[in-house]
Amino acid sequence: MKLIGRFASPNRRSPSVSSESIAFFRSCPVIVRRTASGARLPQMMQGRIHHALAWLGICSVLIAALWTVTLLKLDSEKAQITKNALKDASFLSQSYAEQLTRSIQQIDQITLHLRYEWRKSGGAMELQSRPEEGLFPLVSNLHAWVVDRHGVIQTSSIQGDIGRSVANQDYFQTQKVEGSREMLIGNPTGSYLSSQSAIHFSRRMNASDGSFDGVIVVAAEPAYLESFISELSLGRNDSVTLKKQDGTLLASKRGEDIRDVPTIYRRPSMFLDEKGVTRKPPEEFVDGEARIVAWQKLKNFPLMSIVNQSEKDIFADYQQIARDYRMYAWSGSLALLLFSVVGLNFSSRLAKKRKSAEELKNTYRLATEAAREGFFTVKAVYGKDRAIEDFLILDCNDRGAEFIGFNKTFLIGSSFSSIYTSARAQQVFAVFRGAMETGYYEDELKLSSRDKAQPTWIVRRLVRYGEGLAVTLRDISDAKAHELELAKLANTDALTALPNRHWMMNYLPTALDQARKIHASVALLLIDLDDFKNVNDTLGHVAGDELLKAVAARLQSLLRPGDHIVRLGGDEFIIISEGYEISANVSPLAERICNALNEPFVLKDGFSRMIRASIGISIYPQDGFETESLIKHADIAMYAAKNDGKNRYEFYQAHFSEALHARLNNEQAIRNAIEMDEFVLYFQPRVDAVTGELKSLEALIRWQHPVRGLVLPVDFIPFAETSGLIVDLGALVLEKTFQQLAQWKALALPLVPVSVNVSAKQINQGDLISILNSCIERHGIDVSLLEIEITESSMVDDNLLVLEELSAMKNRGIKLLIDDFGTGYSSMSQLHKLDLDVLKIDQAFTRSLARGQKGEAFFKAMISMAHALGMHVVAEGVETKEQLELLRALSCDEVQGYYISEPATAEEAAVLIKRQFLLPGSRSRTEQDLGIDGAMVRNENGKS
Numbered sequence: 001m002k003l004i005g006r007f008a009s010p011n012r013r014s015p016s017v018s019s020e021s022i023a024f025f026r027s028c029p030v031i032v033r034r035t036a037s038g039a040r041l042p043q044m045m046q047g048r049i050h051h052a053l054a055w056l057g058i059c060s061v062l063i064a065a066l067w068t069v070t071l072l073k074l075d076s077e078k079a080q081i082t083k084n085a086l087k088d089a090s091f092l093s094q095s096y097a098e099q100l101t102r103s104i105q106q107i108d109q110i111t112l113h114l115r116y117e118w119r120k121s122g123g124a125m126e127l128q129s130r131p132e133e134g135l136f137p138l139v140s141n142l143h144a145w146v147v148d149r150h151g152v153i154q155t156s157s158i159q160g161d162i163g164r165s166v167a168n169q170d171y172f173q174t175q176k177v178e179g180s181r182e183m184l185i186g187n188p189t190g191s192y193l194s195s196q197s198a199i200h201f202s203r204r205m206n207a208s209d210g211s212f213d214g215v216i217v218v219a220a221e222p223a224y225l226e227s228f229i230s231e232l233s234l235g236r237n238d239s240v241t242l243k244k245q246d247g248t249l250l251a252s253k254r255g256e257d258i259r260d261v262p263t264i265y266r267r268p269s270m271f272l273d274e275k276g277v278t279r280k281p282p283e284e285f286v287d288g289e290a291r292i293v294a295w296q297k298l299k300n301f302p303l304m305s306i307v308n309q310s311e312k313d314i315f316a317d318y319q320q321i322a323r324d325y326r327m328y329a330w331s332g333s334l335a336l337l338l339f340s341v342v343g344l345n346f347s348s349r350l351a352k353k354r355k356s357a358e359e360l361k362n363t364y365r366l367a368t369e370a371a372r373e374g375f376f377t378v379k380a381v382y383g384k385d386r387a388i389e390d391f392l393i394l395d396c397n398d399r400g401a402e403f404i405g406f407n408k409t410f411l412i413g414s415s416f417s418s419i420y421t422s423a424r425a426q427q428v429f430a431v432f433r434g435a436m437e438t439g440y441y442e443d444e445l446k447l448s449s450r451d452k453a454q455p456t457w458i459v460r461r462l463v464r465y466g467e468g469l470a471v472t473l474r475d476i477s478d479a480k481a482h483e484l485e486l487a488k489l490a491n492t493d494a495l496t497a498l499p500n501r502h503w504m505m506n507y508l509p510t511a512l513d514q515a516r517k518i519h520a521s522v523a524l525l526l527i528d529l530d531d532f533k534n535v536n537d538t539l540g541h542v543a544g545d546e547l548l549k550a551v552a553a554r555l556q557s558l559l560r561p562g563d564h565i566v567r568l569g570g571d572e573f574i575i576i577s578e579g580y581e582i583s584a585n586v587s588p589l590a591e592r593i594c595n596a597l598n599e600p601f602v603l604k605d606g607f608s609r610m611i612r613a614s615i616g617i618s619i620y621p622q623d624g625f626e627t628e629s630l631i632k633h634a635d636i637a638m639y640a641a642k643n644d645g646k647n648r649y650e651f652y653q654a655h656f657s658e659a660l661h662a663r664l665n666n667e668q669a670i671r672n673a674i675e676m677d678e679f680v681l682y683f684q685p686r687v688d689a690v691t692g693e694l695k696s697l698e699a700l701i702r703w704q705h706p707v708r709g710l711v712l713p714v715d716f717i718p719f720a721e722t723s724g725l726i727v728d729l730g731a732l733v734l735e736k737t738f739q740q741l742a743q744w745k746a747l748a749l750p751l752v753p754v755s756v757n758v759s760a761k762q763i764n765q766g767d768l769i770s771i772l773n774s775c776i777e778r779h780g781i782d783v784s785l786l787e788i789e790i791t792e793s794s795m796v797d798d799n800l801l802v803l804e805e806l807s808a809m810k811n812r813g814i815k816l817l818i819d820d821f822g823t824g825y826s827s828m829s830q831l832h833k834l835d836l837d838v839l840k841i842d843q844a845f846t847r848s849l850a851r852g853q854k855g856e857a858f859f860k861a862m863i864s865m866a867h868a869l870g871m872h873v874v875a876e877g878v879e880t881k882e883q884l885e886l887l888r889a890l891s892c893d894e895v896q897g898y899y900i901s902e903p904a905t906a907e908e909a910a911v912l913i914k915r916q917f918l919l920p921g922s923r924s925r926t927e928q929d930l931g932i933d934g935a936m937v938r939n940e941n942g943k944s
């Protein structure tokens, strides 16, 4: 939103806008175009003015239309009313004329009739009595009289009228002079009888010679002529008149408002046509009201009936309706005006919103352009059943078009169905329809473009808005390549390039699932190289690596297609073999492996080396259903193979687990015993074969078990060896030995050296010399009081590390003894190289002395050899006086065995130290003084 604000006021640069963001905008052509096109504010104002004008225009048109319709309607109404008024006025004047004609004709008839009667009666007609005879209508406003040639009334319908002279009356004079045969209609004159004026209708009487003989007169008051026009037919300002053709008014009927007006016309008006109807303007009338005027000449009489109908009255109703219509029109106009104001407001808000949306869209596009992301907006196209049929691309940026390999201008406005093949379209539709339903979708897509500049992997993100989707595409090719590389590294063993344990842990569950589905088997062959440590120790780590690689390659060459080989780590490999005939094929495969490894490997240094392996085999489904259990069982089987002498394979059997369990229990018990300090040392003396003088004590370990009592080494050392605990035990023995020496020293005993047995594993640790140094220093014991016994097997294979350790000890001044000599395979050269001090010949050879010449000869050879090498010889297991005698005869230097002493506790050993001479019969003075028995015989078998 801030960005929009900045666009909106380019002249007002906010201090918070960083130079980077300004640079960002400048770098964008769209922004430049916007700012260059002039200030945006006037543009916005222009937009608003356009909107306002549009709304006002629409409103004006609507108002104009409203008024046009209203006025047209009024006009047509008016025209219709006018038309009707003209028609009515014509009709009225016509019917008035007809009525008048009939009335005047009746009067004419009366005059004719009276003249006839007058003549016929010879002037004896009585008019006063005649009305009853129906001579003329008996109405108050119609009278008749007969006048003689002198102008004197001879008879009259009016009482007492006879004898009155009318000689000066116009009608008499006119009739007398003109001698017309027609009835004359006189102008209205004052009536003799009433205040009302009267119209005199006269007819001349002639004597037989044609001379004037008098006049028949009928006088009618105007009311007589007006009587048939009802009041109702007249409007308040209407009038109906009877005029002579010269314009003289004979009778007139007027509406209420103009009844007292002498004449309604300002000027006398003339009607030349026989009949007609017209509108006369207001200025022609005294009351200033326009009128519809209709006239009609009477047939046979020079008279004219005229109807004046006031427009004011005619249009009275119309005026009300017109007022109403105008009011409606005004109201409508106002409403439209209001509507346009509201509309303008609404549309300007809408426009604002649209503008903001447009701004947002542009900003978003700018952002995505800058971010190198592709973006699209698409609209769902719905079918008749409201199901989405297609998608229309509304907008996209260049990057987006690039991603999918089309031109942007082509894409905008295109539908998916037009740009994708039907199969591809189906996949795309499924994804897009799904996003329309759920509102969000994201996945990673691998693109198959051959163009190297094009991305190979993209992230596609779809977000629903309204009826469409906003789609962003981001290039993740680099990250993906890195990820794949990492995945490869995570799944590959760096040394051998074989798949590693991580790969296997992912792969096996799927493989087992598959096997479950198709009822197939999976075999795991866990291969652990035998004594590989020796390879490292003798040839070095680099050669060890080389051998591991060579082993991996050889194992790989033995696999069937579809089998997998994994390096678990160290010298362990697993072969995964899948299929239906596994059980039958596994043994041959295991044998092939053993045989193949037995073939020598020629390493870079030119030496060839053989390696053996122990293989444990577990098979799905009989040995387990899960990855972990199958691996565990293969491991147990492999241990069983190792325990069984190595260089062999074993199929997993349930009892292996029990044995392993027992071994683990034992190991744990040993660990606990170390912790609880349950191990103690016994000491067995080694004496001069001739004098019986104590030369040394061999430290022997025993387990003082709280329940089992004293446990001999044979019952726990093998477990300690296999578990590696032998290293800890060895260190414990050294520590206890030095403690004991320190104690004896403190007791001021005449100390003799103590020999300690160290295992090959202990020497292989490489830190034995530093442990010894530490003990020597801590306990303040002279180095000459320590002797180290090693077995022949420790020296096998010219183990470099062992040789180094031993020579370091030798250099330190520690005596080295080779124990159980004759049971291993040490060579003369090894003995010589190591510069050993003492050779302890195994008790088996001592026992064989008594069995004849061969045993003696063998013994003698060993002694000669040792002496030749400058070594002392110790015979072990001397149990009888005869053996001692023989050994003395063979020049054996020292002896050790039950004949001299069984292993003794520390306290007992202290006594032996004090005795110094331990051969039976050779008692020291002290002993003799104390009365101690020198022969201590115990029923224990063997030593450590």
Ligand SMILES: Nc1nc2c(ncn2[C@@H]2O[C@H](COP(=O)(O)OP(=O)(O)OP(=O)(O)O)[C@@H](O)[C@H]2O)c(=O)[nH]1
Binding pocket: 495, 528, 529, 530, 531, 532, 533, 534, 536, 540, 541, 542, 543, 544, 545, 548, 569, 570, 571, 642, 646
């Ligand atoms: N050269 C080399 N040695 C390794 C590597 N990884 C482990 N080792 C060594 O391989 C040896 C494996 O020894 P073990 O399997 O425990 O024992 P072993 O000597 O083979 O004896 P057995 O298994 O009982 O037959 C150890 O000494 C490890 O230090 C490696 O990557 N390269």
